[in-house]
Amino acid sequence: MTRVFRPILLWLADLIDGFAPAEGAPPRTLWPFLRWCLAGAWPVIWVATLFSALAGGMEVASAWLLGVVIDSALSHGPEGYFAENALLIGVYVGFYLLLRPLFFGASAAFNGIVLPPNLAPLIQSRLHRWSLGHAVSFFDNDFAGRIAQKQMQTAAALVNVVTEVINAGAFAIATLIGAVVMLAAIDWRIGLVLLVWTVGYLYMIRWFMPRIRKLSKTRAAARANVTGQIVDTITNIKTVKLFGHVDYEDETAIEAMKGYRSAALDFGFLSTGFRLALMATAGALPVALVLGAVVLWQAGSVTAGEIAATGAVSMRIAQMTGWVSFTLMAIYANVGEVEDGMRTLTPPHDLTDAEGAVELTAAKGRIAFEKVSFAYGRETGGGVDGIDLVVEPGQKIGIVGASGAGKSTLVALLLRLYDAEGGRVTLDGVDVRTIKQDSLRRQIAMVTQDTAMFNRSAYDNILYGRPGATEAEVHAAAKRAEAHGFIEGLIDHRGRTGYGAFLGERGVKLSGGQRQRIALARAFLKDAPVLVLDEATSALDSEVEAAIQDTLGQVMDGKTVIAIAHRLSTLSAMDRIVVLDRGRIAEDGTHDSLLAQGGLYARYWNRQSGGFIGLNDAAE
Numbered sequence: 001m002t003r004v005f006r007p008i009l010l011w012l013a014d015l016i017d018g019f020a021p022a023e024g025a026p027p028r029t030l031w032p033f034l035r036w037c038l039a040g041a042w043p044v045i046w047v048a049t050l051f052s053a054l055a056g057g058m059e060v061a062s063a064w065l066l067g068v069v070i071d072s073a074l075s076h077g078p079e080g081y082f083a084e085n086a087l088l089i090g091v092y093v094g095f096y097l098l099l100r101p102l103f104f105g106a107s108a109a110f111n112g113i114v115l116p117p118n119l120a121p122l123i124q125s126r127l128h129r130w131s132l133g134h135a136v137s138f139f140d141n142d143f144a145g146r147i148a149q150k151q152m153q154t155a156a157a158l159v160n161v162v163t164e165v166i167n168a169g170a171f172a173i174a175t176l177i178g179a180v181v182m183l184a185a186i187d188w189r190i191g192l193v194l195l196v197w198t199v200g201y202l203y204m205i206r207w208f209m210p211r212i213r214k215l216s217k218t219r220a221a222a223r224a225n226v227t228g229q230i231v232d233t234i235t236n237i238k239t240v241k242l243f244g245h246v247d248y249e250d251e252t253a254i255e256a257m258k259g260y261r262s263a264a265l266d267f268g269f270l271s272t273g274f275r276l277a278l279m280a281t282a283g284a285l286p287v288a289l290v291l292g293a294v295v296l297w298q299a300g301s302v303t304a305g306e307i308a309a310t311g312a313v314s315m316r317i318a319q320m321t322g323w324v325s326f327t328l329m330a331i332y333a334n335v336g337e338v339e340d341g342m343r344t345l346t347p348p349h350d351l352t353d354a355e356g357a358v359e360l361t362a363a364k365g366r367i368a369f370e371k372v373s374f375a376y377g378r379e380t381g382g383g384v385d386g387i388d389l390v391v392e393p394g395q396k397i398g399i400v401g402a403s404g405a406g407k408s409t410l411v412a413l414l415l416r417l418y419d420a421e422g423g424r425v426t427l428d429g430v431d432v433r434t435i436k437q438d439s440l441r442r443q444i445a446m447v448t449q450d451t452a453m454f455n456r457s458a459y460d461n462i463l464y465g466r467p468g469a470t471e472a473e474v475h476a477a478a479k480r481a482e483a484h485g486f487i488e489g490l491i492d493h494r495g496r497t498g499y500g501a502f503l504g505e506r507g508v509k510l511s512g513g514q515r516q517r518i519a520l521a522r523a524f525l526k527d528a529p530v531l532v533l534d535e536a537t538s539a540l541d542s543e544v545e546a547a548i549q550d551t552l553g554q555v556m557d558g559k560t561v562i563a564i565a566h567r568l569s570t571l572s573a574m575d576r577i578v579v580l581d582r583g584r585i586a587e588d589g590t591h592d593s594l595l596a597q598g599g600l601y602a603r604y605w606n607r608q609s610g611g612f613i614g615l616n617d618a619a620e
Contacts, residue, residue, distance in 0.1 A: 012109055016041045016118035022126045026346040030335070033342050037123045037158055041115075045162060048110035049170045055107045056174030058100045059316055060182050065092055067309030074304055111167060116159050124155035127345050135350040136417050145231025146224050147344070153220070154341030157334035164334075168327035172320060179313045183289070186306045187296050193288050194317075201281055201321065208274045209332045215267045216336030222260040224340070229256045235505070271329060282321040289314040351419060357436045363443040364428050365393040365529045365560030367414060373422035374409055375583075384409050385583040386423070393529075396561040398571030400604060401580035407564045409583075411532055414562075415441055427530075445528040449535030451519040453510070458487045459499035461518055465525035473525060474499075480551045481521035486514055524555055531556060533563040568605055577601065 020040050027033045038045065069092060072085050082089060128151055131138075139147070176198060184191030233240060233249045240249050293310040296302045302310075368390045375383035384406040391397055399407045412418055413425050416432045425432045432440055445465070453461050462474050462483075469477075478484040478499075490501035492509070503509055503518075510518070523531065565571050572591040579587035579594070579601050586600050594601035 009109070009113060012113050013117065015044045015114050016122065018118040018121040019125050020122065021129065025348060026126070026130055026342070028342065028346050030339055030342070033338075033346070034158065034161075037126060038119070038162070041119060041122060044110075044114060045166070048107070048115060049166050051103060051107040051110055052166045052170040053174035054103045056171035057178050058103055059175050059320075060178030060313060061095065062100070063179075063309045063312035063316065064182055065095060066312055067303075067305035067307075069305070070308045071303050071305030107167075107171075111163055115163055115166075119159045119162060120155050123158050124151055127151045127154060127341075131345055133349050133352075134347070137350065138347070142344070143228030143232050144235070146228030149224055149227045150341045150344045153224070154338055154345065157337035157341070160334045161331050161338065164327045164331050168324045168331075172324045175317065175320065179317060182313065183310060186293075186310065187301050190289060190292055190296070190302075190310060193292055194285075194314075197281075197285050197288065204277055204281055205325065205328060208270070208277070209328060211270055212267070212274070212329050213332040213336045215263070215270055216333035217340050218336075219260070219263040219267050219333075220337045220340040222256075222263040224344075226253070226256045226260050229253055267333075274325070274329060278322060278325045282318045285318045285321070286311065286314040351416065351437065353436050354434050357434055358430065358439075360427070360430070360435050360439045360443055363529045365391075366426075366428050367391040367530070367560060367562070368426045368429075369410065369413070369423070370426065371423035372410075372413060372420045372425055374413060374418060374420050376409075376418075383583050384413075384580075387583075387585060389578060389585060389588075391560055391562065393560055394558055396556055396559075396563070396575045398574040398577040399562060399564045399580060400566070400568060400571065400577060400601065401586075404582075405580040406583040407580055408534060410580075411446070411534060411562065411564070414532070415444060415446070443528050444530040444532060445523040445526040446532040446534065447516065447519045447523045449516075451512075451515040453503045453515055453518065455502060455505045457496070457500050457502055458490060458518065461503060462521045462525060465522035466527070469525055474521075477521040477525040478518075480524050480555070481517045482551070483514070483517035483521050486517075520552075524551075528559075530560045530562075533561070533565075535565055568601075579604075 017040065022036055022039055024036070026036050069088065072088055073081060076084055131147060131151065176194075180191050180194050180198075183194055230253055233253065240246060290307070290311045293302055293307045297304065297307055369387045372387045373383070373385050375385075387406075387410065389410075399410065401407055413420050414427075414432065416425075416435075416437055419433060427435065427440065427443065454464070459471075459474060462478055463469060465477070466473075475484060478487055487501075488498050490499075490503075490509075491497045492501040492504075494502070496502060561574075563571060563574065571577055574591070576588060577591055577594055578585055579599070581600060587594055587597065589597070595605060596602075
């Protein structure tokens with residue numbers, strides 16, 4: 001049986017492309033946002049709705065057929081009943097064994113195979129893709145765990161909305177319409193009773209649902225806050241341990257949990273009242289319809305079979321009322337979740353590619369800062385003010401200065417992690433704001449002091465520099481970075497070894513020096529025309545640093561290099577050294593010429609103890 005239906009099931013499973021990109025930015029109001037998330041899937045959603053409605057119609061048809069069979073039995077008597085009513089019996093059997101299973105099966109296939117398995121990745125991939133396009137500041141201003149949870153939560157909630165609207169909404173509406181038509185055909189007064197009850201039921205729903213939606217949004221926000229707080233603590237667990245603040249973090253988490261508990265209780269109080277009102281309303285329906293039908297039977301207006309049909313459909317609607325109402329409550333709760341996620345994930349991108357942005361394929365490496373100013377929206381520390389600086393192709397410059405002088409700001413502006421507030425930054429004479437961002441960053445390899453690792457294998461972390469590289473090239477890059485030896489000795493908690501061993505979140509299973517060597521290997525593998533080293537060897541011990549200096553010299557050959565370091569001995573061989581002070585260029589020259597000037601650089605050089613500048617300013 002499975003082999004026969006498998007091709008059909010596979011065809012159904014592929015009716016929706018679960019990873020199709022969306023056009024444009026996500027809207028920030030609910031219904032346009034839903035249309036954006038579900039674009040491309042609507043025709044299939046409408047077909048699923050049709051089958052659900054047909055399945056709902058089967059419920060009314062079941063009650064009607066029951067009444068017909070009862071009336072035929074009462075009118076013909078027991079003798080020869082089956083022979084005289086063969087056609088009716090055939091229709092009855094065919095309905096229950098063929099037609100009804102067919103429609104319910106088709107509805108189940110759409111709701112089990114077609115919609116959830118495809119809509120969930122469709123929505124989440126679109127939200128994730130949009131989130132990846134945000135500027136670094138977007139992620140700086142929120143919890144990483146909260147952003148991730150909102151992506152998954154919003155996708156799951158929206159899938160629930162769609163499937164439950166189809167399962168309950170279309171099914172219930174079709175059942176109600178069919179029931180009104182059937183009862184009106186029996187006697188218009190019975191149909192009117194059902195219609196009046198339906199209006200009262202809808203009024204009750206209208207009163208409760210907006211309140212449920214509002215409280216659900218509050219509950220969703222409180223839950224996300226708990227998750228974000230806990231993820232933030234776990235992410236920084238070493239700091240928590242070092243400062244002995246386990247109790248403090250416990251109290252902070254409990255405060256967030258108290259907020260969630262309060263929101264959950266408010267939601268629970270309302271849902272309890274809703275259930276009481278619902279049960280009373282549902283119970284009124286069979287009482288009114290069945291007793292009304294009996295009164296009409298006494299008057300000779302309806303038959304016994306029609307009483308049975310009325311009773312069957314009223315009981316089915318009463319039972320369905322509870323299911324539909326709780327489904328509606330879940331739908332409104334999920335809508336609240338969607339709205340909360342929409343607010344978090346859909347702000348416009350701060351940094352976007354300009355219209356007609358160019359694709360840079362092979363940069364020569366000429367970098368120019370032309371009267372560049374940037375202050376991170378504030379007036380003190382870390383910014384730059386009116387910087388004029390040109391780095392010719394293949395030139396190697398060192399940048400020094402106390403913390404807060406603006407060194408890392410220059411690099412961030414070159415990589416277009418931020419846009420300059422004044423002036424412009426160019427690469428090969430092209431304003432970086434007119435170059436596609438990914439294209440720009442592919443031309444620049446960077447190694448930082450705070451080296452980030454993925455919780456993936458050592459091999460994958462190095463391969464990230466150039467995903468198409470061969471295994472031999474990955475190993476060669478690791479050897480040049482003096483990383484091959486320690487990588488071969490790695491073993492993770494699952495027994496994976498060497499290049500296959502996972503490094504833990506942010507590479508926590510490695511020492512700082514080991515992380516920097518993997519980062520250097522990644523940069524070597526990338527082999528970009530511009531190389532930026534931001535304290536790239538600060539975590540290496542003297543022996544490893546000495547071993548890697550020759551390799552660094554080979555890697556830098558022919559590249560434009562910007563190296564930031566507090567350890568001035570690592571910059572003495574650079575073509576030029578630029579000294580920054582409070583966001584401005586204070587000195588620019590070779591190591592020897594700057595020492596001869598007797599200015600800031602010379603003072604830094606003379607002050608160094610163990611090779612480091614005295615750091616008196618605020619952190620950059």
